[in-house]
Amino acid sequence: MRTITYAQALTEAQSEEMKRDDNIFLLGLDLKNIGSAVGQTVGLYEQFGGERVIDTPISEAGYVGAAIGLALGGKRMIAEIQFADWSTYAFDAIVNQAAKMRYLSDGKLNIPLVVRAPNGGGYQFGAHHGQCVEGWYSNVPGLKIVLPTTAYDAKGLFKTAIRNDDPVLFLEHKLLLLMKGEVPEEEYTIPFGQANVVRSGTDVTVIAIQRMVLESLAAAEELQKEGINIEIIDPRTLIPLDKDTLFTSVKKTGRVVIAHEAPKRGGVGGEISAVIAEDCFEFLKSPIMRIGSVNMPLPFGPQECFVTPNKGDIVAAIKATLK
Amino acid sequence: MKYSNEQLLKMYEQMVLSRVYEEVIIEYNNQGKLKAGSWHLAMGEEAAQIGCISALGPHDYYGTTHRNHGVMANKLDIKKFTAECISKATGYARGKASSIHIGSMEDRVLMANGILGAGMPIAVGFAKSLKMNKKDSVVVAVTGDSASNEGVFYESMNLAAIWDAPIVFFIENNGIGLSNPISNATRIDDLSQKGIAVGIPGVTVDGNDVIAVREAMEAAIEKARSGHPSIVEAKCFRYRPHYEGLPDVREKKEFEAAMQNDPIKRYEKILGEMGLLNQEKIDDVHKKKRAISVDAFDYAFSSPDPTKEDTLDFNLVYKSFGGNLI
Numbered sequence: 001m002r003t004i005t006y007a008q009a010l011t012e013a014q015s016e017e018m019k020r021d022d023n024i025f026l027l028g029l030d031l032k033n034i035g036s037a038v039g040q041t042v043g044l045y046e047q048f049g050g051e052r053v054i055d056t057p058i059s060e061a062g063y064v065g066a067a068i069g070l071a072l073g074g075k076r077m078i079a080e081i082q083f084a085d086w087s088t089y090a091f092d093a094i095v096n097q098a099a100k101m102r103y104l105s106d107g108k109l110n111i112p113l114v115v116r117a118p119n120g121g122g123y124q125f126g127a128h129h130g131q132c133v134e135g136w137y138s139n140v141p142g143l144k145i146v147l148p149t150t151a152y153d154a155k156g157l158f159k160t161a162i163r164n165d166d167p168v169l170f171l172e173h174k175l176l177l178l179m180k181g182e183v184p185e186e187e188y189t190i191p192f193g194q195a196n197v198v199r200s201g202t203d204v205t206v207i208a209i210q211r212m213v214l215e216s217l218a219a220a221e222e223l224q225k226e227g228i229n230i231e232i233i234d235p236r237t238l239i240p241l242d243k244d245t246l247f248t249s250v251k252k253t254g255r256v257v258i259a260h261e262a263p264k265r266g267g268v269g270g271e272i273s274a275v276i277a278e279d280c281f282e283f284l285k286s287p288i289m290r291i292g293s294v295n296m297p298l299p300f301g302p303q304e305c306f307v308t309p310n311k312g313d314i315v316a317a318i319k320a321t322l323k
Numbered sequence: 324m325k326y327s328n329e330q331l332l333k334m335y336e337q338m339v340l341s342r343v344y345e346e347v348i349i350e351y352n353n354q355g356k357l358k359a360g361s362w363h364l365a366m367g368e369e370a371a372q373i374g375c376i377s378a379l380g381p382h383d384y385y386g387t388t389h390r391n392h393g394v395m396a397n398k399l400d401i402k403k404f405t406a407e408c409i410s411k412a413t414g415y416a417r418g419k420a421s422s423i424h425i426g427s428m429e430d431r432v433l434m435a436n437g438i439l440g441a442g443m444p445i446a447v448g449f450a451k452s453l454k455m456n457k458k459d460s461v462v463v464a465v466t467g468d469s470a471s472n473e474g475v476f477y478e479s480m481n482l483a484a485i486w487d488a489p490i491v492f493f494i495e496n497n498g499i500g501l502s503n504p505i506s507n508a509t510r511i512d513d514l515s516q517k518g519i520a521v522g523i524p525g526v527t528v529d530g531n532d533v534i535a536v537r538e539a540m541e542a543a544i545e546k547a548r549s550g551h552p553s554i555v556e557a558k559c560f561r562y563r564p565h566y567e568g569l570p571d572v573r574e575k576k577e578f579e580a581a582m583q584n585d586p587i588k589r590y591e592k593i594l595g596e597m598g599l600l601n602q603e604k605i606d607d608v609h610k611k612k613r614a615i616s617v618d619a620f621d622y623a624f625s626s627p628d629p630t631k632e633d634t635l636d637f638n639l640v641y642k643s644f645g646g647n648l649i
Contacts, residue, residue: 051455057485062478065444066451072433073452092475096438097445104424104434106416107639142640144648165642193646240646 001182009151009183010040010116010172013158014078016187018048024162025070027054027063028080028116037082038118038177064090067113068098076112076162084117084133084171091136098167099142114161114168119147120211120261121308122175126300130174132262132293134209137169138238138271144168144192145238149213151181153236156190164192173210193240197249201231204255204318207246207272208232212259212291212309219314230318238268243275250276254285255321259314264292289317326534328599334377334533335594338369338587340612341393344401345563347616348392352567356624359410361423365390367562370586371495373397374536374557378544379431379463384453386433386446386464388495389423390561396616399430405619411626418629419639433462440466440473443492447483450490454550461489461547463540469500471514480552481521487550491543492518494554496530497561502572515556523552530557531586534593559586 004012018024026044028036032055035042045053056063060081067079081087087094098111121130134145146161146168148154154172161168198213199220208216213234220230231249235241250256256276258269269290276288291309298307324331345364351357365372372394379385385398395404399415407414408422415427426434433449436442446464453460466476471494483490494514498505511517515525528539536557543553560581564571594600641648 057481059478059481061475062444062447062482065441065475065479066448066482069445069448069450070452070455071448072428072445073449073456075452075455092438092441093444097436097441101434102642103639104416104420105426106419107636107642108416108428109426109434110642144641191645193648237646240648243647 001184003180004151004183005178005180006148006151006154006172007039007177009155009181010158011035011042011044013155014041014044015047017159017162018044018052021076023074024076024078025052025054026078026080027056027067029056029058029082031055031080036080038174040116040172040177041080060086060089061093064093064115065097068093068101068111071111071113072109078114078116078162081115081117083129084119085128085131087115087117087133090115094143094167094169095137095140099140102166103142110165111167112165114170116170116172118174118177119171120173120175121298121304122211124301124304127297130298130304132260134171134238135262135267138268142167143239146170146192146236147210147238148172148236149176149210149234151179151183153190153196155183156188157192157236159189160192175211190236192237193242194236195242195245196234196236197231197245198234199230199232201229201253203229203253204231204257204321205249205253206230206232206314206318207256207258208234209260209268211261212314215309215311216259216314218311219318222311222315223318228318228322241272241275243279246272246276247280250280251283254283256284256288257291257314257317257321258288259291259309261308262292263295264290265295267292286321286323289321291317324597331594332599334373334537335590335600336608336612337373337377337397338533338590339608340396340615341369341373342366342587343609343612344396344616345393347613347620349567351620357409359421360408361389361421362392362567363390363565364563364567365393365561367581367586368495368497368530368559369393370533370590371530371536371557371559374533375463375465375493375540377537378540380461380544382431382458382460383544384431384433384449384460384462386442386462387425387435388465388467388470389435389437390467390495391422391425391435395422395425395432396619398432399427401615401619402622406623406626409623410629411623412629412633413622413626417633439470440475443476443479444482447479447486447488447490450483450488451486454489459548461491461544463491463493463544465493465495468494468496468498468505468514469503469508471517472508477520480518480523483552484521484523488552489547489550490552491540491547492552492554493540494556496556496558498558499561499573501565501569513556515554518554523554525554525556527556527558530559531584531589533586533590560584
């Protein structure tokens, strides 16, 4: 099968969807001249023109809010935020407006809006360009949260997101955007709420998000040499969360490590841990372990790696569950 | 006078309905009859609000603020609106919105907002969609003076400007926030000048003069229809505290001065001089509007409460299902 980058997969997904449905519009920064900061929209302006691929001034609160208004006017909207960290400016639009409008209108209104934003570190750009923000949004009813790890998942999940009638926070991962993966030429979609069992195993379940999936795979290879057999599950969407797949795995292994790149305190690992404890407590053979960044801001430059978690942290946590 | 007698009297009746409806709210609230509700009354601002809605064409949209009871009593079905205000099952959103989130697309009313200023970019985006859809409609996005200090108001004006959006920003300047006077909120005298920063014009009018407000809004709406957004500021005075039951920090003499300039009394004088109104007619209009208001509350009081099942209906949170969303 051909391989393309995660960013190219996203471009293809947007291009194919915008071709399929001329009611889809894209708002964001630097779309026309550079095709977004990591090339996620290269060629879309040439393909669809300035009426549909709309460059905005730097005003996240304004243009994400405007995207909601456009959605109310019958458009299907993609609003790109150049770095997920800056979604704080659009936090009200996403959290208080888009996510609540359907309920407040008694179901009469709905907001087909995908907010796309690159999540996570790896570029060593520091505290305002490298955060994982999914935890900030995971406490918001009315929102869906998508966290693709591979090029294949990015394309298939984006198509589902844009065909969806509710607001979706689509957090592509900055470092993974550059990675290649197998993506078929033919059309496919991936439903929300279906976790991916990335690696089957019997001893410990590792639930990993985005970059931590790759770190977990490396950890699993290392531990395999010691005869420890790891199962890795990528939830792919946090809202909805595929609890069934998680529970099936936990009931099999009885040991759980949850790994994400966002700070550990208040991260979604706590929620996933609680969900498992509520339903699978009697199957657990050891305490659930969480891996996340150190609870501090990201430093600029190569020292970023002292804060973000890695393979070694995952190996240590897995071993702790086996003690 | 550019308006017909019928138009002039309609505005009068609407202003009186606004006033009397809010008087009934105060009465019932003081009697402890209102168990739910979001009572940010606009009493005293009738000329600004009615002048504004009178200028709307049949296909134009109105983005309301939370200070909307009188104006919504005029623009919406007063019974359904009242039921919504007190969270009844017969309200516009079956009680989930109250006045603070009231909206009705069928009536071309964009949703009010509990987050001040947050409705502005939504209104701009909606206006852009109207233009993209080749509609001839305009959006009038209303804000108070205080919310015009929000950063998002600036961003909204800027986007409206670069998109040539068919929108008018209408600022009801009642001179005070919850308790913070405008003198401690901005250094400019006329809020209509805020558009200078983004290259859109603005005018300031006497918000106690319903005809002046209507004329300014009609001119701004026509400009907006051809893709020229602008600001209209109406300076007015709020007779009630920020919210029913809160103390009012303003001095008595401010109220006394404002009462001298009561927009309804002023308008009655004008219509009286034109021979369109006399005391008998004034009393009659007040009586009829009171009956309508009381009827609306009777309807609302006798309406059923939403059930727990209605309230917890998950179909109202998400439209597209798939996966475990609960």
